[in-house]
Amino acid sequence: KNPPWDGGFTWKRSKDGQPWISVSCQKNGAYIWYPCKEHPSDKADSADITITVPQPLVVASNGLLQSTYQTKDRWQTWHWKTKYPISSYNINFTAGNFIAVEKTGYILNNPLYMVYYVLPESQDGADALLREAEGYLNFYANHFGQYPWMDEKFGLVETPYWGMEHQTINAYGNKYKKTKLGYDFLMFHEMGHEWWGNYLSVADWADFWIHEGFDTYAEALFIEEKYGLSASRNFVEQRYKKNITNQWPVVPSRNSTTENKAGSDIYYKGAHILHTLRYLIGKDILEESLKEFLYMPKEWSKNQTSTEEFMSLIQMNSGKDLNWFFKQYLFKGQLPTLNIKTKNVKDKKFIDYWWEENGFFMPLEISFKSFDGIRERTLELNNSPKRIAIPASSEVSLDPNGWLLFQTKETSNF
Structure with a gap:
């Protein structure tokens, strides 16, 4: 039908x-x-x-x-x-x-x-x-x-x-x-898919995001190369983020069937996970790793692979422990929560930021208008509050370049 x-x-x-x-x-x-x-x-x-x-x-x-x-x-x-x-x-x-x-x-x-x-x-x-x-x-x-x-x-x-x-x-x-x-x-x-899905294939339907997410990520790279970075960021915002549901893990349990409950998230959230990886490890390391992933020896025959092989490769090539990242975005359905607590004192605004999930260490880019113009900062966040002070009349733009997926929980004390 x-x-x-x-x-x-x-x-x-x-x-x-x-x-x-x-x-x-x-x-x-x-x-x-x-x-x-x-x-x-x-x-x-x-x-x-x-x-x-x-x-x-x-x-x-x-x-x-x-x-x-x-x-x-x-x-x-x-x-x-x-x-x-x-x-x-x-x-x-x-x-x-x-x-x-x-x-x-x-x-x-x-x-x-x-x-x-x-x-x-x-x-x-x-x-x-x-x-x-x-x-x-x-x-x-x-x-x-x-x-x-x-x-x-x-x-x-x-x-x-x-x-x-x-x-x-x-x-x-x-x-x-x-x-x-x-x-x-x-x-x-x-x-x-001749690269992502046909040449490189998964051996378990649980890893099918490698077929669809990697291929969908390539489209953002193509748009950036042909139409510019602004067009690519708009594509990520309009195509990826607006179609992500976050109802089920991108990678379900082993021995899954094609009835993956994550649905379109294996495309759009899967692609966004690679987009965020670029933010964490850099474009060059990510692209080199993607090419290596296609051609490196695999545990399975006939160039079949798994999510775990990809995770190991990324951590080896970046020199970073990213298990906290993969655990949150691949194996959980819900997004991480950014806690925000605001307190106004006279002409200043004090804002505390911290991640609610234990062991989640995502750095967060922010921008705001200060006394001397627009300032940009990267906050190295974990589960403990990190405070910034800005003019009381100013507002903070979170993740202004659109690298991350998260939800917010705000409290104020005026």
């Missing part, structure tokens, strides 16, 4: 009356359409996909096309193969009366076969979409390393649902729509 969130086959027709068939199954599991071991830890080492459809339909699938052959009157079999490890929900096909719009792209100066399987009624705009995709691929490669499937392809296929990150053949149903800033959010996001 609502693909790709409701999994299964979607049966539509293109404008020429031909069948247009697609399948999506991330949430429900690939077992709904083919036999498999339905657990993220069981990643196939490769896949052959053989689909037979009536002519003139075209089948788009993972990896490279090996052959097509006619099996009987008006029926044709398409054989696709990927030689790379692949998660069960990423094995996919879409069939329709497609035109294959092709391009040789250059990713970090290396050639890549790019193709968009598009319906005739949508062909206008296909060439421009692939040019746009080439730019996005270079952004990801510059930040996170070379595109993982250079000797197969980057593929898009037009689907009757919005989109999904099927490996080397991303589902695309965005109809060339752009954000207010002017980029194709859907294509950018699903493409990012």
Whole structure:
């Protein structure tokens, strides 16, 4: 009813009356359409996909096309193969009366076969979409390393649902729509999963924020690089913070299912956790760590990982004990509470700040208008009150650069 969130086959027709068939199954599991071991830890080492459809339909699938052959009157079999490890929900096909719009792209100066399987009624705009995709691929490669499937392809296929990150053949149903800033959010996001989710995968659904949160964080980096820091901060405020619910932990208990109660928080709160990490350890250390995380040896085979491996890497590279940070933001649903106590004495205002949660040590940036202009300070806070004094007529701006997630509890004594 609502693909790709409701999994299964979607049966539509293109404008020429031909069948247009697609399948999506991330949430429900690939077992709904083919036999498999339905657990993220069981990643196939490769896949052959053989689909037979009536002519003139075209089948788009993972990896490279090996052959097509006619099996009987008006029926044709398409054989696709990927030689790379692949998660069960990423094995996919879409069939329709497609035109294959092709391009040789250059990713970090290396050639890549790019193709968009598009319906005739949508062909206008296909060439421009692939040019746009080439730019996005270079952004990801510059930040996170070379595109993982250079000797197969980057593929898009037009689907009757919005989109999904099927490996080397991303589902695309965005109809060339752009954000207010002017980029194709859907294509950018699903493409990012080729790094975060397809190449690097988790072995337990409890860690699924690594797929979605890391990919969503990349969008803020892209906006900062292309449109400036102010635009990126506005994006964090409007996209991340306004969509975070804080009802459930981002990382639930082990052996979880796809029914993660954190919902959209694995996207937006997960991304904001990385945003706050940048504040704590610096942009350079974070970006270097993200790239290392993709390619370092893992406890699991086939480049599968866990939240604990990421936590260990960040603490090793930063030289900081950040268990207090991860405990609060990943393993608890509620936000930390900043206590604020204000006391006015004549022409001065005395304000005490402290974190309510034991062992929480987040530094807090503030700004306020003083007698000699705007002042900015960073308060090293813990569970004990730290006092500042400002003019009675002044107001404090907490976290003016928008790095943190927290709630406040205020008391006054005038």
